[in-house]
Amino acid sequence: MVRDDGSADRQAIVAAAVAVVLWASAFVFIRAAGHDFSPGALALGRLLAASVTLVAVLVIRGEGLPVRAAWPGIIVSGVLWFGVYMVALNWGERNVDAGTAAMVVGIGPVLIAVLGGLVLREGFPARLMAGMAVSFAGTIVVGFSTTDGGGAAVLGVVLCLIAAIVWAASTIAQKPALASASALQVTTFGSVIGTIACLPFFWQLITEAAAAPLSSTLSLVYLGVFPTALAFTTWAYALARTTAGKMGATTYVVPALVVVMSWIALDEVPGPLTIFGGVLCLAGVAITRSRPRVAAPVDPEAAETAA
Template sequence: MDKRTFTIAFLTIIVWSSGFAGIRASILGGFSSGHLVLLRFLVASVVFLIYAMLAKKRFHLPHKKDLLHIFALGFVGITLYHIFVTFGQQTVSAGTTSMIIGAAPIFTTLIAVFILKERMELFAWIGLGIGFIGIILITIGSSGAEFTISKGMYIVILAAISASFFFVFQKPLFVKYHPIQLTAYFTWAGTLPMLVFIPGLFENMQAATLEANIAAIYVGVFPAAICYATWAIALSMGNTASVMSMMYLEPAFAIIIAWFWLGEIPSILSMFGGLVAISSVAVVNMVGRKRREERVESG
Protein backbone atom coordinates (compact mmCIF):
# COMPACT_ATOMS: atom_id res chain seq x y z
CA MET A 1 0.00 0.00 0.00
CA ASP A 2 1.54 3.32 -1.06
CA LYS A 3 1.59 6.44 1.09
CA ARG A 4 -1.37 8.10 -0.66
CA THR A 5 -3.60 5.04 -0.34
CA PHE A 6 -2.59 4.62 3.30
CA THR A 7 -3.40 8.26 4.06
CA ILE A 8 -6.86 8.09 2.45
CA ALA A 9 -7.71 4.81 4.22
CA PHE A 10 -6.32 6.02 7.55
CA LEU A 11 -8.28 9.29 7.52
CA THR A 12 -11.41 7.43 6.43
CA ILE A 13 -11.13 5.04 9.40
CA ILE A 14 -10.75 7.94 11.85
CA VAL A 15 -13.87 9.72 10.55
CA TRP A 16 -15.80 6.45 10.24
CA SER A 17 -14.93 5.68 13.87
CA SER A 18 -16.51 8.96 14.97
CA GLY A 19 -19.87 7.75 13.66
CA PHE A 20 -20.49 5.59 16.73
CA ALA A 21 -20.05 8.55 19.08
CA GLY A 22 -22.12 10.75 16.75
CA ILE A 23 -25.03 8.30 16.83
CA ARG A 24 -24.83 8.02 20.61
CA ALA A 25 -24.68 11.84 20.99
CA SER A 26 -27.78 12.24 18.83
CA ILE A 27 -29.71 9.67 20.87
CA LEU A 28 -28.65 11.24 24.17
CA GLY A 29 -29.63 14.64 22.75
CA GLY A 30 -33.25 13.64 22.19
CA PHE A 31 -33.47 11.79 18.88
CA SER A 32 -35.43 8.57 18.70
CA SER A 33 -33.51 5.78 17.03
CA GLY A 34 -35.93 5.54 14.09
CA HIS A 35 -35.89 9.25 13.35
CA LEU A 36 -32.12 9.40 13.68
CA VAL A 37 -31.40 6.57 11.23
CA LEU A 38 -33.86 8.06 8.71
CA LEU A 39 -32.43 11.58 8.97
CA ARG A 40 -28.90 10.25 8.66
CA PHE A 41 -29.62 8.43 5.43
CA LEU A 42 -31.79 11.13 3.95
CA VAL A 43 -28.72 13.33 4.31
CA ALA A 44 -26.45 10.62 2.85
CA SER A 45 -28.87 10.07 -0.05
CA VAL A 46 -28.78 13.77 -0.91
CA VAL A 47 -24.96 13.73 -0.85
CA PHE A 48 -24.89 10.82 -3.32
CA LEU A 49 -27.56 12.51 -5.45
CA ILE A 50 -25.34 15.59 -5.75
CA TYR A 51 -22.42 13.34 -6.68
CA ALA A 52 -24.53 11.60 -9.35
CA MET A 53 -25.53 14.95 -10.85
CA LEU A 54 -21.93 16.18 -10.94
CA ALA A 55 -20.60 12.91 -12.37
CA LYS A 56 -23.50 12.07 -14.69
CA LYS A 57 -21.21 10.99 -17.55
CA ARG A 58 -19.75 8.27 -15.31
CA PHE A 59 -23.00 7.47 -13.53
CA HIS A 60 -25.55 5.23 -15.24
CA LEU A 61 -28.68 3.49 -14.00
CA PRO A 62 -28.28 -0.11 -12.82
CA HIS A 63 -29.21 -2.96 -15.12
CA LYS A 64 -32.71 -4.36 -14.60
CA LYS A 65 -31.40 -7.83 -13.83
CA ASP A 66 -29.30 -6.39 -10.97
CA LEU A 67 -32.11 -4.42 -9.30
CA LEU A 68 -33.27 -7.23 -7.00
CA HIS A 69 -29.67 -7.93 -5.95
CA ILE A 70 -29.04 -4.24 -5.25
CA PHE A 71 -32.28 -3.73 -3.31
CA ALA A 72 -31.71 -6.88 -1.27
CA LEU A 73 -28.16 -5.85 -0.34
CA GLY A 74 -29.29 -2.28 0.31
CA PHE A 75 -31.92 -3.61 2.71
CA VAL A 76 -29.48 -5.90 4.53
CA GLY A 77 -26.36 -3.72 4.49
CA ILE A 78 -27.93 -0.29 4.89
CA THR A 79 -31.47 -0.62 6.30
CA LEU A 80 -30.99 -3.52 8.72
CA TYR A 81 -27.37 -2.82 9.63
CA HIS A 82 -27.89 0.83 10.51
CA ILE A 83 -31.23 0.28 12.23
CA PHE A 84 -29.61 -2.42 14.37
CA VAL A 85 -26.60 -0.23 15.18
CA THR A 86 -28.73 2.82 16.02
CA PHE A 87 -31.30 0.97 18.12
CA GLY A 88 -28.55 -1.05 19.81
CA GLN A 89 -26.78 2.11 20.92
CA GLN A 90 -29.76 3.05 23.06
CA THR A 91 -28.21 0.82 25.73
CA VAL A 92 -24.71 0.04 24.41
CA SER A 93 -21.81 2.50 24.49
CA ALA A 94 -20.15 3.75 21.32
CA GLY A 95 -16.84 2.03 22.12
CA THR A 96 -18.42 -1.34 22.85
CA THR A 97 -20.53 -1.14 19.68
CA SER A 98 -17.43 -0.46 17.59
CA MET A 99 -15.64 -3.47 19.09
CA ILE A 100 -18.48 -5.81 18.17
CA ILE A 101 -18.76 -4.35 14.66
CA GLY A 102 -14.97 -4.60 14.37
CA ALA A 103 -15.35 -8.37 14.75
CA ALA A 104 -17.77 -8.59 11.79
CA PRO A 105 -15.16 -10.30 9.56
CA ILE A 106 -15.54 -13.35 11.83
CA PHE A 107 -19.13 -13.72 10.66
CA THR A 108 -18.04 -12.92 7.10
CA THR A 109 -15.66 -15.88 7.16
CA LEU A 110 -18.36 -18.20 8.51
CA ILE A 111 -20.75 -17.14 5.75
CA ALA A 112 -18.06 -17.74 3.14
CA VAL A 113 -17.43 -21.23 4.52
CA PHE A 114 -20.98 -22.45 5.04
CA ILE A 115 -22.78 -20.67 2.20
CA LEU A 116 -20.09 -20.16 -0.44
CA LYS A 117 -18.42 -23.47 0.51
CA GLU A 118 -14.96 -21.97 0.84
CA ARG A 119 -12.48 -24.22 2.64
CA MET A 120 -10.71 -23.08 5.79
CA GLU A 121 -7.74 -24.54 7.63
CA LEU A 122 -7.60 -25.62 11.27
CA PHE A 123 -5.73 -22.53 12.46
CA ALA A 124 -8.39 -20.31 10.90
CA TRP A 125 -11.09 -22.18 12.85
CA ILE A 126 -9.03 -21.68 16.01
CA GLY A 127 -8.87 -17.97 15.20
CA LEU A 128 -12.65 -17.82 14.83
CA GLY A 129 -13.09 -19.60 18.16
CA ILE A 130 -10.88 -17.01 19.82
CA GLY A 131 -12.97 -14.30 18.15
CA PHE A 132 -16.20 -15.62 19.63
CA ILE A 133 -14.54 -15.72 23.05
CA GLY A 134 -13.68 -12.06 22.53
CA ILE A 135 -17.30 -11.20 21.73
CA ILE A 136 -18.44 -13.05 24.86
CA LEU A 137 -15.94 -11.06 26.95
CA ILE A 138 -17.18 -7.78 25.44
CA THR A 139 -20.77 -8.78 26.21
CA ILE A 140 -20.03 -9.75 29.82
CA GLY A 141 -17.86 -6.68 30.37
CA SER A 142 -20.69 -4.44 29.17
CA SER A 143 -23.36 -6.11 31.28
CA GLY A 144 -22.33 -4.59 34.60
CA ALA A 145 -22.12 -6.19 38.01
CA GLU A 146 -25.48 -7.93 37.54
CA PHE A 147 -24.23 -9.88 34.49
CA THR A 148 -27.48 -9.20 32.67
CA ILE A 149 -26.98 -8.80 28.94
CA SER A 150 -28.94 -5.89 27.49
CA LYS A 151 -31.14 -6.31 24.45
CA GLY A 152 -28.93 -3.75 22.75
CA MET A 153 -25.98 -6.18 22.76
CA TYR A 154 -27.98 -8.76 20.79
CA ILE A 155 -29.10 -6.06 18.36
CA VAL A 156 -25.52 -4.88 17.74
CA ILE A 157 -24.43 -8.49 17.10
CA LEU A 158 -27.24 -8.73 14.53
CA ALA A 159 -25.80 -5.57 12.95
CA ALA A 160 -22.39 -7.25 12.64
CA ILE A 161 -24.01 -10.27 10.98
CA SER A 162 -25.94 -8.02 8.57
CA ALA A 163 -22.72 -6.23 7.60
CA SER A 164 -21.07 -9.60 6.99
CA PHE A 165 -23.76 -10.72 4.55
CA PHE A 166 -23.49 -7.32 2.83
CA PHE A 167 -19.72 -7.58 2.33
CA VAL A 168 -19.83 -11.18 1.08
CA PHE A 169 -22.64 -10.88 -1.47
CA GLN A 170 -21.83 -7.48 -3.00
CA LYS A 171 -18.59 -8.77 -4.55
CA PRO A 172 -20.05 -9.90 -7.92
CA LEU A 173 -21.51 -6.43 -8.55
CA PHE A 174 -18.14 -4.67 -8.42
CA VAL A 175 -17.34 -6.24 -11.78
CA LYS A 176 -20.15 -4.20 -13.38
CA TYR A 177 -20.24 -0.98 -11.34
CA HIS A 178 -17.84 1.55 -9.89
CA PRO A 179 -17.66 1.18 -6.07
CA ILE A 180 -18.93 4.73 -5.42
CA GLN A 181 -21.75 4.21 -7.91
CA LEU A 182 -22.74 0.94 -6.27
CA THR A 183 -22.58 2.49 -2.80
CA ALA A 184 -24.99 5.20 -3.97
CA TYR A 185 -27.43 2.55 -5.21
CA PHE A 186 -27.18 0.67 -1.92
CA THR A 187 -27.74 3.91 0.03
CA TRP A 188 -30.83 4.90 -1.95
CA ALA A 189 -32.27 1.38 -1.85
CA GLY A 190 -31.59 1.10 1.86
CA THR A 191 -33.10 4.49 2.66
CA LEU A 192 -36.49 3.71 1.12
CA PRO A 193 -37.62 1.24 3.84
CA MET A 194 -36.50 3.73 6.49
CA LEU A 195 -39.28 6.10 5.36
CA VAL A 196 -41.52 4.14 7.72
CA PHE A 197 -39.97 6.34 10.43
CA ILE A 198 -40.95 9.63 8.77
CA PRO A 199 -44.02 10.39 10.95
CA GLY A 200 -42.90 12.81 13.65
CA LEU A 201 -39.40 13.34 12.19
CA PHE A 202 -39.59 17.14 12.00
CA GLU A 203 -41.11 17.38 15.47
CA ASN A 204 -38.28 15.23 16.82
CA MET A 205 -35.70 17.45 15.11
CA GLN A 206 -37.26 20.50 16.80
CA ALA A 207 -37.37 18.82 20.20
CA ALA A 208 -33.80 17.49 20.06
CA THR A 209 -30.87 19.61 21.17
CA LEU A 210 -28.77 21.62 18.73
CA GLU A 211 -25.80 19.31 19.38
CA ALA A 212 -27.97 16.27 18.56
CA ASN A 213 -29.08 17.80 15.25
CA ILE A 214 -25.52 18.75 14.29
CA ALA A 215 -24.32 15.25 15.20
CA ALA A 216 -27.12 13.66 13.13
CA ILE A 217 -26.23 15.72 10.07
CA TYR A 218 -22.53 15.04 10.64
CA VAL A 219 -22.97 11.24 10.70
CA GLY A 220 -25.09 11.51 7.55
CA VAL A 221 -22.61 13.58 5.54
CA PHE A 222 -19.33 12.06 6.70
CA PRO A 223 -19.48 8.46 8.09
CA ALA A 224 -22.57 7.50 6.03
CA ALA A 225 -21.69 9.13 2.69
CA ILE A 226 -18.25 10.66 2.19
CA CYS A 227 -16.40 7.91 4.05
CA TYR A 228 -18.00 5.24 1.89
CA ALA A 229 -16.77 7.15 -1.16
CA THR A 230 -13.21 7.66 0.12
CA TRP A 231 -13.05 4.04 1.26
CA ALA A 232 -14.03 2.92 -2.25
CA ILE A 233 -11.28 5.15 -3.67
CA ALA A 234 -8.71 3.61 -1.31
CA LEU A 235 -9.83 0.11 -2.31
CA SER A 236 -9.48 0.98 -6.00
CA MET A 237 -5.95 2.35 -5.48
CA GLY A 238 -4.45 -0.36 -3.28
CA ASN A 239 -4.45 -4.04 -2.47
CA THR A 240 -7.86 -4.99 -1.08
CA ALA A 241 -6.52 -7.12 1.78
CA SER A 242 -4.07 -4.40 2.87
CA VAL A 243 -6.71 -1.66 2.80
CA MET A 244 -9.31 -3.78 4.62
CA SER A 245 -6.78 -4.55 7.36
CA MET A 246 -6.98 -0.86 8.33
CA MET A 247 -10.45 -1.55 9.73
CA TYR A 248 -8.82 -3.29 12.69
CA LEU A 249 -7.97 0.23 13.93
CA GLU A 250 -11.60 1.36 14.00
CA PRO A 251 -12.52 0.22 17.56
CA ALA A 252 -9.42 1.89 19.02
CA PHE A 253 -10.26 5.23 17.40
CA ALA A 254 -13.97 4.86 18.26
CA ILE A 255 -13.14 4.35 21.95
CA ILE A 256 -10.83 7.39 22.01
CA ILE A 257 -13.38 9.61 20.22
CA ALA A 258 -16.22 8.43 22.49
CA TRP A 259 -14.03 9.12 25.52
CA PHE A 260 -13.42 12.74 24.49
CA TRP A 261 -16.85 13.40 22.95
CA LEU A 262 -19.12 11.56 25.38
CA GLY A 263 -16.93 10.69 28.36
CA GLU A 264 -17.58 6.96 27.80
CA ILE A 265 -14.92 4.55 29.00
CA PRO A 266 -15.52 0.82 28.34
CA SER A 267 -14.72 -1.65 31.13
CA ILE A 268 -11.31 -3.32 31.20
CA LEU A 269 -12.96 -6.66 30.38
CA SER A 270 -14.71 -5.18 27.34
CA MET A 271 -11.49 -3.61 26.05
CA PHE A 272 -9.64 -6.90 26.55
CA GLY A 273 -12.43 -8.74 24.76
CA GLY A 274 -12.20 -6.26 21.90
CA LEU A 275 -8.47 -6.89 21.55
CA VAL A 276 -9.08 -10.65 21.55
CA ALA A 277 -11.84 -10.44 18.92
CA ILE A 278 -9.93 -8.11 16.62
CA SER A 279 -6.68 -10.08 16.92
CA SER A 280 -8.59 -13.21 15.92
CA VAL A 281 -9.75 -11.47 12.75
CA ALA A 282 -6.13 -10.68 11.95
CA VAL A 283 -5.20 -14.34 12.49
CA VAL A 284 -7.97 -15.53 10.16
CA ASN A 285 -6.92 -13.10 7.42
CA MET A 286 -3.22 -13.97 7.73
CA VAL A 287 -4.00 -17.68 7.43
CA GLY A 288 -6.19 -17.04 4.39
CA ARG A 289 -3.58 -14.82 2.74
CA LYS A 290 -0.85 -17.41 3.38
CA ARG A 291 -2.97 -20.10 1.79
CA ARG A 292 -3.62 -17.96 -1.29
CA GLU A 293 0.11 -17.28 -1.64
CA GLU A 294 0.84 -21.02 -1.41
CA ARG A 295 -1.73 -21.71 -4.14
CA VAL A 296 -0.09 -19.11 -6.41
CA GLU A 297 3.37 -20.59 -5.82
CA SER A 298 2.18 -24.17 -6.42
CA GLY A 299 0.09 -23.18 -9.47
Protein backbone atom coordinates in the same frame (compact mmCIF):
# COMPACT_ATOMS: atom_id res chain seq x y z
CA MET B 1 -13.01 -9.39 -9.19
CA VAL B 2 -10.16 -9.47 -6.65
CA ARG B 3 -6.87 -8.07 -7.88
CA ASP B 4 -3.70 -9.53 -6.40
CA ASP B 5 -1.23 -6.78 -7.23
CA GLY B 6 0.40 -4.98 -4.33
CA SER B 7 -0.90 -1.57 -5.42
CA ALA B 8 -4.53 -2.70 -5.25
CA ASP B 9 -3.92 -4.25 -1.85
CA ARG B 10 -2.39 -1.03 -0.49
CA GLN B 11 -5.29 1.01 -1.85
CA ALA B 12 -7.72 -1.39 -0.22
CA ILE B 13 -5.93 -1.07 3.13
CA VAL B 14 -6.05 2.74 3.05
CA ALA B 15 -9.72 2.79 2.00
CA ALA B 16 -10.63 0.24 4.67
CA ALA B 17 -8.77 2.27 7.31
CA VAL B 18 -10.83 5.36 6.48
CA ALA B 19 -14.07 3.40 6.75
CA VAL B 20 -13.05 1.79 10.05
CA VAL B 21 -12.14 5.07 11.75
CA LEU B 22 -15.34 6.78 10.62
CA TRP B 23 -17.51 3.80 11.62
CA ALA B 24 -15.91 3.80 15.05
CA SER B 25 -16.86 7.46 15.46
CA ALA B 26 -20.42 6.58 14.45
CA PHE B 27 -20.94 4.54 17.65
CA VAL B 28 -20.17 7.65 19.72
CA PHE B 29 -22.30 10.01 17.63
CA ILE B 30 -25.24 7.59 17.61
CA ARG B 31 -25.17 7.62 21.41
CA ALA B 32 -25.11 11.43 21.36
CA ALA B 33 -27.92 11.91 18.84
CA GLY B 34 -29.96 9.02 20.24
CA HIS B 35 -31.05 11.13 23.19
CA ASP B 36 -33.15 13.31 20.89
CA PHE B 37 -33.91 11.10 17.88
CA SER B 38 -35.71 7.75 17.91
CA PRO B 39 -34.00 4.85 16.08
CA GLY B 40 -36.05 5.09 12.88
CA ALA B 41 -35.90 8.87 12.67
CA LEU B 42 -32.15 8.87 13.26
CA ALA B 43 -31.66 6.28 10.51
CA LEU B 44 -33.81 8.24 8.04
CA GLY B 45 -32.11 11.55 8.81
CA ARG B 46 -28.68 9.97 8.45
CA LEU B 47 -29.63 8.38 5.13
CA LEU B 48 -31.15 11.59 3.77
CA ALA B 49 -27.91 13.46 4.49
CA ALA B 50 -25.90 10.64 2.92
CA SER B 51 -28.10 10.35 -0.17
CA VAL B 52 -28.01 14.09 -0.91
CA THR B 53 -24.21 14.07 -0.59
CA LEU B 54 -23.73 10.94 -2.69
CA VAL B 55 -26.11 11.94 -5.48
CA ALA B 56 -24.37 15.31 -5.76
CA VAL B 57 -20.96 13.62 -6.06
CA LEU B 58 -22.36 11.10 -8.56
CA VAL B 59 -23.71 13.90 -10.78
CA ILE B 60 -20.46 15.89 -10.56
CA ARG B 61 -18.45 12.82 -11.57
CA GLY B 62 -20.85 12.09 -14.40
CA GLU B 63 -21.59 8.50 -13.38
CA GLY B 64 -24.99 7.22 -14.43
CA LEU B 65 -27.13 4.28 -13.41
CA PRO B 66 -25.46 0.94 -12.64
CA VAL B 67 -25.86 -1.89 -15.16
CA ARG B 68 -28.68 -4.37 -14.65
CA ALA B 69 -26.40 -7.08 -13.25
CA ALA B 70 -25.48 -4.89 -10.25
CA TRP B 71 -29.02 -4.09 -9.12
CA PRO B 72 -29.81 -7.29 -7.14
CA GLY B 73 -26.83 -6.73 -4.86
CA ILE B 74 -27.55 -3.01 -4.58
CA ILE B 75 -31.20 -3.58 -3.65
CA VAL B 76 -30.41 -6.26 -1.06
CA SER B 77 -27.64 -4.23 0.59
CA GLY B 78 -29.74 -1.06 0.37
CA VAL B 79 -32.69 -2.53 2.24
CA LEU B 80 -30.70 -4.59 4.72
CA TRP B 81 -27.51 -2.63 5.41
CA PHE B 82 -28.64 0.94 4.86
CA GLY B 83 -32.11 0.30 6.26
CA VAL B 84 -32.45 -2.58 8.72
CA TYR B 85 -28.88 -2.37 10.03
CA MET B 86 -29.06 1.31 10.92
CA VAL B 87 -32.42 1.07 12.66
CA ALA B 88 -31.33 -2.02 14.62
CA LEU B 89 -28.01 -0.45 15.67
CA ASN B 90 -29.64 2.84 16.68
CA TRP B 91 -32.20 0.95 18.74
CA GLY B 92 -29.59 -1.32 20.25
CA GLU B 93 -27.45 1.59 21.40
CA ARG B 94 -30.38 2.98 23.36
CA ASN B 95 -30.08 -0.10 25.59
CA VAL B 96 -26.34 -0.82 25.74
CA ASP B 97 -23.22 1.33 25.83
CA ALA B 98 -21.10 2.02 22.74
CA GLY B 99 -18.37 -0.45 23.75
CA THR B 100 -20.79 -3.33 24.20
CA ALA B 101 -22.56 -2.50 20.92
CA ALA B 102 -19.23 -2.49 19.08
CA MET B 103 -18.33 -5.85 20.63
CA VAL B 104 -21.59 -7.54 19.60
CA VAL B 105 -21.53 -6.07 16.09
CA GLY B 106 -17.91 -7.26 16.04
CA ILE B 107 -19.03 -10.81 15.34
CA GLY B 108 -20.04 -9.60 11.88
CA PRO B 109 -16.57 -10.23 10.37
CA VAL B 110 -16.74 -13.85 11.51
CA LEU B 111 -20.04 -14.25 9.67
CA ILE B 112 -18.63 -12.40 6.63
CA ALA B 113 -15.62 -14.72 6.46
CA VAL B 114 -17.78 -17.83 6.79
CA LEU B 115 -20.31 -16.64 4.20
CA GLY B 116 -17.50 -15.45 1.93
CA GLY B 117 -15.93 -18.89 2.04
CA LEU B 118 -19.21 -20.68 1.44
CA VAL B 119 -21.05 -18.39 -0.97
CA LEU B 120 -18.25 -16.51 -2.76
CA ARG B 121 -15.84 -19.48 -2.62
CA GLU B 122 -13.07 -17.33 -1.14
CA GLY B 123 -11.87 -20.26 0.92
CA PHE B 124 -10.66 -20.26 4.50
CA PRO B 125 -6.95 -19.22 4.51
CA ALA B 126 -5.10 -20.21 7.68
CA ARG B 127 -3.82 -16.67 8.36
CA LEU B 128 -7.31 -15.23 8.00
CA MET B 129 -8.75 -17.76 10.42
CA ALA B 130 -5.92 -17.27 12.92
CA GLY B 131 -6.17 -13.48 12.76
CA MET B 132 -9.93 -13.59 13.18
CA ALA B 133 -9.59 -15.77 16.27
CA VAL B 134 -7.12 -13.34 17.86
CA SER B 135 -9.16 -10.25 16.97
CA PHE B 136 -12.44 -11.80 18.06
CA ALA B 137 -10.87 -12.55 21.44
CA GLY B 138 -9.86 -8.89 21.58
CA THR B 139 -13.40 -7.67 20.87
CA ILE B 140 -14.72 -9.84 23.69
CA VAL B 141 -12.15 -8.44 26.11
CA VAL B 142 -12.89 -4.84 25.05
CA GLY B 143 -16.64 -5.34 25.22
CA PHE B 144 -16.71 -6.88 28.66
CA SER B 145 -14.19 -4.40 30.03
CA THR B 146 -16.42 -1.46 29.00
CA THR B 147 -19.73 -2.91 30.11
CA ASP B 148 -21.22 -1.22 33.16
CA GLY B 149 -21.19 -3.79 35.91
CA GLY B 150 -20.75 -6.63 33.40
CA GLY B 151 -24.43 -6.62 32.36
CA ALA B 152 -26.25 -5.42 29.27
CA ALA B 153 -29.89 -5.21 28.30
CA VAL B 154 -30.97 -8.36 26.47
CA LEU B 155 -32.91 -6.36 23.91
CA GLY B 156 -29.90 -4.20 23.08
CA VAL B 157 -27.66 -7.21 22.61
CA VAL B 158 -30.22 -8.96 20.39
CA LEU B 159 -30.64 -5.84 18.24
CA CYS B 160 -26.87 -5.46 17.82
CA LEU B 161 -26.68 -9.14 16.92
CA ILE B 162 -29.32 -8.58 14.23
CA ALA B 163 -27.24 -5.66 12.96
CA ALA B 164 -24.17 -7.93 12.72
CA ILE B 165 -26.06 -10.63 10.80
CA VAL B 166 -27.55 -8.08 8.40
CA TRP B 167 -24.13 -6.48 7.85
CA ALA B 168 -22.58 -9.84 6.96
CA ALA B 169 -25.36 -10.78 4.54
CA SER B 170 -25.21 -7.34 2.92
CA THR B 171 -21.46 -7.56 2.35
CA ILE B 172 -21.85 -10.89 0.58
CA ALA B 173 -24.65 -9.41 -1.56
CA GLN B 174 -22.65 -6.27 -2.32
CA LYS B 175 -19.46 -8.03 -3.43
CA PRO B 176 -20.80 -9.33 -6.80
CA ALA B 177 -22.41 -5.96 -7.56
CA LEU B 178 -18.98 -4.31 -7.37
CA ALA B 179 -17.81 -6.47 -10.26
CA SER B 180 -20.03 -4.51 -12.67
CA ALA B 181 -20.59 -1.15 -10.92
CA SER B 182 -18.37 1.41 -9.25
CA ALA B 183 -18.11 1.82 -5.49
CA LEU B 184 -19.81 5.22 -5.79
CA GLN B 185 -22.73 3.81 -7.78
CA VAL B 186 -23.27 0.89 -5.40
CA THR B 187 -23.13 3.13 -2.34
CA THR B 188 -25.26 5.94 -3.78
CA PHE B 189 -28.15 3.81 -4.93
CA GLY B 190 -27.90 1.58 -1.86
CA SER B 191 -28.30 4.70 0.27
CA VAL B 192 -31.25 5.93 -1.79
CA ILE B 193 -32.97 2.54 -1.47
CA GLY B 194 -32.32 2.54 2.27
CA THR B 195 -33.83 6.03 2.50
CA ILE B 196 -36.97 4.86 0.73
CA ALA B 197 -37.20 1.87 3.09
CA CYS B 198 -37.06 4.22 6.09
CA LEU B 199 -39.67 6.70 4.84
CA PRO B 200 -42.29 5.40 7.33
CA PHE B 201 -40.27 7.30 9.97
CA PHE B 202 -40.58 10.61 8.10
CA TRP B 203 -43.02 12.34 10.47
CA GLN B 204 -41.04 11.17 13.50
CA LEU B 205 -37.96 12.79 11.98
CA ILE B 206 -39.76 16.08 11.29
CA THR B 207 -41.24 16.24 14.80
CA GLU B 208 -38.05 15.27 16.60
CA ALA B 209 -35.81 17.51 14.47
CA ALA B 210 -37.97 20.52 15.38
CA ALA B 211 -37.41 19.86 19.09
CA ALA B 212 -33.82 18.59 18.99
CA PRO B 213 -30.90 20.80 20.03
CA LEU B 214 -28.44 21.92 17.39
CA SER B 215 -25.75 19.53 18.67
CA SER B 216 -27.92 16.48 18.04
CA THR B 217 -28.93 17.69 14.59
CA LEU B 218 -25.28 18.26 13.70
CA SER B 219 -24.47 14.76 14.96
CA LEU B 220 -27.16 13.38 12.64
CA VAL B 221 -25.71 15.28 9.67
CA TYR B 222 -22.21 14.11 10.55
CA LEU B 223 -23.41 10.49 10.62
CA GLY B 224 -24.86 10.90 7.14
CA VAL B 225 -21.95 12.66 5.45
CA PHE B 226 -18.95 10.90 7.00
CA PRO B 227 -19.68 7.43 8.52
CA THR B 228 -22.26 6.79 5.76
CA ALA B 229 -21.51 8.63 2.50
CA LEU B 230 -17.73 8.62 2.80
CA ALA B 231 -17.13 5.46 4.83
CA PHE B 232 -19.56 3.23 2.93
CA THR B 233 -18.00 4.37 -0.37
CA THR B 234 -14.44 3.70 0.76
CA TRP B 235 -15.59 0.33 2.14
CA ALA B 236 -17.09 -0.59 -1.24
CA TYR B 237 -13.95 0.61 -3.00
CA ALA B 238 -11.79 -1.63 -0.80
CA LEU B 239 -14.21 -4.57 -1.02
CA ALA B 240 -13.89 -4.52 -4.82
CA ARG B 241 -10.12 -4.97 -4.46
CA THR B 242 -9.85 -7.71 -1.86
CA THR B 243 -11.84 -10.59 -0.38
CA ALA B 244 -14.90 -10.14 1.82
CA GLY B 245 -13.17 -12.10 4.57
CA LYS B 246 -10.17 -9.79 4.70
CA MET B 247 -12.40 -6.70 4.60
CA GLY B 248 -14.46 -7.96 7.50
CA ALA B 249 -11.34 -8.68 9.53
CA THR B 250 -10.12 -5.07 9.28
CA THR B 251 -13.17 -3.88 11.25
CA TYR B 252 -12.04 -5.75 14.36
CA VAL B 253 -10.21 -2.59 15.42
CA VAL B 254 -13.51 -0.71 15.72
CA PRO B 255 -14.21 -1.61 19.40
CA ALA B 256 -10.76 -0.40 20.42
CA LEU B 257 -11.23 2.85 18.50
CA VAL B 258 -14.66 3.33 20.04
CA VAL B 259 -13.13 3.11 23.51
CA VAL B 260 -10.48 5.70 22.64
CA MET B 261 -13.03 8.07 21.12
CA SER B 262 -15.34 7.65 24.11
CA TRP B 263 -12.39 8.42 26.33
CA ILE B 264 -11.73 11.68 24.46
CA ALA B 265 -15.38 12.72 24.05
CA LEU B 266 -16.81 11.48 27.36
CA ASP B 267 -13.70 11.56 29.59
CA GLU B 268 -13.93 7.82 30.21
CA VAL B 269 -10.42 6.47 30.85
CA PRO B 270 -9.99 2.88 29.60
CA GLY B 271 -8.56 0.37 32.03
CA PRO B 272 -5.65 -2.04 31.48
CA LEU B 273 -8.00 -4.82 30.36
CA THR B 274 -9.52 -2.58 27.69
CA ILE B 275 -6.08 -1.61 26.41
CA PHE B 276 -5.10 -5.29 26.28
CA GLY B 277 -8.20 -6.11 24.26
CA GLY B 278 -7.44 -3.30 21.83
CA VAL B 279 -3.93 -4.63 21.31
CA LEU B 280 -5.38 -8.06 20.53
CA CYS B 281 -7.72 -6.51 17.95
CA LEU B 282 -4.83 -4.79 16.19
CA ALA B 283 -2.66 -7.90 16.34
CA GLY B 284 -5.38 -10.01 14.74
CA VAL B 285 -5.82 -7.55 11.89
CA ALA B 286 -2.05 -7.53 11.34
CA ILE B 287 -2.12 -11.33 11.05
CA THR B 288 -4.93 -11.29 8.46
CA ARG B 289 -3.12 -8.69 6.35
CA SER B 290 0.28 -10.39 6.52
CA ARG B 291 1.61 -12.49 3.70
CA PRO B 292 3.49 -15.77 4.01
CA ARG B 293 7.19 -15.55 3.39
CA VAL B 294 8.29 -16.92 0.06
CA ALA B 295 11.64 -18.64 0.04
CA ALA B 296 14.19 -17.16 -2.37
CA PRO B 297 14.84 -19.36 -5.40
CA VAL B 298 18.03 -21.38 -5.16
CA ASP B 299 20.57 -21.09 -7.96
CA PRO B 300 21.55 -24.70 -8.82
CA GLU B 301 25.03 -23.64 -10.06
CA ALA B 302 25.72 -21.60 -6.91
CA ALA B 303 24.57 -24.47 -4.72
CA GLU B 304 26.82 -26.91 -6.58
CA THR B 305 29.78 -24.53 -6.26
CA ALA B 306 29.18 -24.11 -2.52
CA ALA B 307 28.99 -27.87 -2.11
